[in-house]
Amino acid sequence: MSYxxxxxFLRVLLLGFITSLHMTWRRLVNQIVPVPYLDExxxxxxxxxxxxxKWSHWDAKITTPPGLxxxxxxxxxxxxxxxxxxxPSINQWxxxxxxxxxxxxxxxxxxxxxxxxxxxxxxxxxxEFNIVMFPxxxxxxxxxxxxxxxxxxxxxxxxxxxxxxxxxxxTKVLHQTLHLGAGLISLASRQTxxxxxxxxxxxxxxxxxxxHQVGPNKVHDPPILEAYFEEFPIFGISIVQSAITMxxxxxxxxxxxxxxxxxxxxxxxxxxxxxxxDKDNHIATIHLPQMLxxxxxxVFFSWPVLLPQLAQLSSFRRRLPRLTTALCFxxxxxxxxxxxTVIHPFTLADNRHYTFYVFRILRQHWLIKYAAVPIxxxxxxxVIGALGGGPAEARSxxxxxxxxxxxxxxxxxxxFMLVWLIATALSLVSAPLVEPRYFILPWLMxxxxxxxxxxKSRSVEQKRLVAAEKKDSPQDGRNAPSTWSIExxxxxxxxxxxxxxxxxxxxxxxxxxxxxxxxGFDWPQEPGNIxxxxx
Numbered sequence: 001m002s003y004x005x006x007x008x009f010l011r012v013l014l015l016g017f018i019t020s021l022h023m024t025w026r027r028l029v030n031q032i033v034p035v036p037y038l039d040e041x042x043x044x045x046x047x048x049x050x051x052x053x054k055w056s057h058w059d060a061k062i063t064t065p066p067g068l069x070x071x072x073x074x075x076x077x078x079x080x081x082x083x084x085x086x087x088p089s090i091n092q093w094x095x096x097x098x099x100x101x102x103x104x105x106x107x108x109x110x111x112x113x114x115x116x117x118x119x120x121x122x123x124x125x126x127x128e129f130n131i132v133m134f135p136x137x138x139x140x141x142x143x144x145x146x147x148x149x150x151x152x153x154x155x156x157x158x159x160x161x162x163x164x165x166x167x168x169x170x171t172k173v174l175h176q177t178l179h180l181g182a183g184l185i186s187l188a189s190r191q192t193x194x195x196x197x198x199x200x201x202x203x204x205x206x207x208x209x210x211x212h213q214v215g216p217n218k219v220h221d222p223p224i225l226e227a228y229f230e231e232f233p234i235f236g237i238s239i240v241q242s243a244i245t246m247x248x249x250x251x252x253x254x255x256x257x258x259x260x261x262x263x264x265x266x267x268x269x270x271x272x273x274x275x276x277x278d279k280d281n282h283i284a285t286i287h288l289p290q291m292l293x294x295x296x297x298x299v300f301f302s303w304p305v306l307l308p309q310l311a312q313l314s315s316f317r318r319r320l321p322r323l324t325t326a327l328c329f330x331x332x333x334x335x336x337x338x339x340x341t342v343i344h345p346f347t348l349a350d351n352r353h354y355t356f357y358v359f360r361i362l363r364q365h366w367l368i369k370y371a372a373v374p375i376x377x378x379x380x381x382x383v384i385g386a387l388g389g390g391p392a393e394a395r396s397x398x399x400x401x402x403x404x405x406x407x408x409x410x411x412x413x414x415x416f417m418l419v420w421l422i423a424t425a426l427s428l429v430s431a432p433l434v435e436p437r438y439f440i441l442p443w444l445m446x447x448x449x450x451x452x453x454x455x456k457s458r459s460v461e462q463k464r465l466v467a468a469e470k471k472d473s474p475q476d477g478r479n480a481p482s483t484w485s486i487e488x489x490x491x492x493x494x495x496x497x498x499x500x501x502x503x504x505x506x507x508x509x510x511x512x513x514x515x516x517x518x519x520g521f522d523w524p525q526e527p528g529n530i531x532x533x534x535x
Contacts, residue, residue: 011126018129021506022141025513026098029142030091032517037532038352040090040144047072047093047144063275063282067188068149072096093144100148101141105132107155111448114163130498131447133505135301136440136535139512146189147437153186154441157197161256165208180256187264191274194264195427196441202257203419209253210242218242219415225388227414229325235414274430281346283432288336290428290438295379297439298446301508302386304500308453309385311491321381329380333373341369344433352531355434386450387412412449420445436535453497 036044042062047069049057058066075096080086108128132138140147160182164175183197211219220238222231243250251258268274275282299306310316321329347359362369424442431438493500512535520530 014129018133021509022098022101022138025138025142025509026094028513028517030094033532034090036090037143038534043068043144043146044090044093048088051076051088058277060277062277064146064190065188065276067153067185067190068146070188071149075099090144094142097144097148098141100152101132101137104137104148104152104155105129107152107159108132108448111155111159111162114159116166127447127452127498130501130505131444133502133509134440134443135505135508135512136436138505138509139516139535140437142513145437147440150186150190150193151440151444153182153189154193154196155444157182157186158201161201161205165205176256180259183256183260184263187260187267191264191267192427192431192438193441194260195423196445198257198260198264199426200419200423200445202254202261203422204416205253205257206239206243206250207415207419209250210239210246213246213249214242221413221415223388224384224412224414224417227417228322232414232418235418239415284430285342285432286340287342287429287432288340289342290431290434291425292333292336292373292376293434294424294428294439294442295376295383297436298383298443299379301443301505302383302447302501304497304504305447305450306382306386307490307494307497307500309382309388311487311494313487313490316385326377330373330377333376334370337369337373342432346433352533354533354535355436359434383446384417387417387446388451412451416449420449453494 042059046057046059046062046066050066050069050073072093076086076088076092079092105128108131112128137148137151157179160175160179164172164179167175179197179201183193186193186197207219207221211221219242220231220235222235227235273279274284343359343363347353347355350356362372420442423445427442428438512533515533517532520532522529523531
């Protein structure tokens with residue numbers, strides 16, 4: 001009977017539950033929305049054209065490369081081989097996107113294995129399940145959009161890069177070649193993926209190479225919670241000084257990323273710009289507030305992941321930025337809001353998207369956009385703090401041991417934060433349109449980096465520490481508190497952060513999917529054509 005309550009068996013049941021929700025979403029979309037909707041109006045006919053052998057046909061309104069359509073052609077060609085008179089409909093094109101959700105789940109587990117990240121094998125609910133239930137990933141898995149193929153291809157490139165960092169000789173070259181191939185596939189799905197398959201992974205590769213050559217202790221790269229703002233320039237100077245002495249080795253290790261950047265530059269020169277079609281409405285610009293909007297985006301979706309850093313209020317207070325740092329950043333944020341707020345006409349014209357209503361609130365009074373600045377800053381502090389895992393500064397050996405027990409050796413350093421910020425900024429600030437789908441990859445890379453929280457009750461060493469504390473405390477119970485403290489309550493809640501995250505995603509998915517399916521409305525200029533709410 002113990003087998004039926006084992007984590008493995010319960011995990012299978014949980015996967016079955018997630019699959020059931022996903023298949024229900026797919027079935028209802030095809031029943032209630034049997035014709036292409038919104039961007040599907042462009043994607044589906046283009047995929048159909050390729051299926052009919054019209055490889056030279058291209059819709060001038062499509063902005064992204066044809067990677068999704070080629071992938072869908074291959075999948076449906078395999079189905080055609082086993083099926084008589086197979087004629088792809090919108091249902092079949094959407095089905096190729098549905099398949100990507102499970103391919104992504106497998107890829108995430110492979111990435112965790114090759115990255116050698118600590119995994120809580122006793123936990124029933126693991127990070128990978130929550131990622132595939134992330135509302136934007138889950139929602140667009142039921143429609144024929146490019147987002148899932150884009151995310152999957154980036155994760156695939158990440159797998160080959162991670163595997164290559166620990167390989168040697170011909171095996172390393174093989175993984176680098178596969179990284180290059182996966183990167184080209186990723187660029188064929190979305191141009192801005194260059195910042196994740198080349199810049200982001202290239203930045204991480206530079207850190208890996210330098211630390212391997214000179215030793216990790218020779219590079220000023222403190223854990224994220226021990227790093228003050230002024231240490232980032234010191235880290236940058238340290239990296240540059242080390243890099244200058246090993247340029248040949250860096251070129252050997254970075255040739256896949258350099259090749260991808262050269263390929264991207266060649267495409268831009270050939271195309272006359274980044275986007276393929278509809279260039280008038282997708283002009284690159286400097287849009288710095290994108291780097292403000294991402295923080296509440298992450299907090300809104302991932303607030304359960306932020307709870308573990310609140311489990312110890314005393315250590316949480318040491319995580320907070322210094323007052324001078326906070327004031328400097330908020331002044332900078334106010335200047336960005338004042339001088340660089342860009343509101344794309346699409347944002348104000350299309351009330352089918354949730355961003356329309358967010359910006360309607362921000363534009364109700366001129367003070368609101370400035371009042372949001374402290375919210376941006378607090379959200380940023382929480383998101384960055386989540387990467388630190390345990391206490392920012394151990395005051396005793398006991399506290400240091402507790403930090404190791406809770407988060408193992410899964411330590412995030414300032415170098416990761418700097419590389420992630422650069423890649424995120426490059427991928428966002430050139431886009432004038434505030435589109436939640438643009439935030440998926442920055443969120444995913446952050447979520448994969450957050451150290452996994454292991455509750456106290458799961459650790460033998462932690463039990464020993466708790467027992468030692470009890471030994472020094474009054475035993476008669478007269479001084480024991482009759483109710484839980486706030487810290488105990490936060491700690492108990494943090495123990496279920498993964499469960500809360502999944503439940504939160506399910507709640508959002510139920511709400512947004514219901515709104516899409518059953519709360520359609522008409523535009524006066526398009527009577528009889530149902531409009532639907534979506535991300």
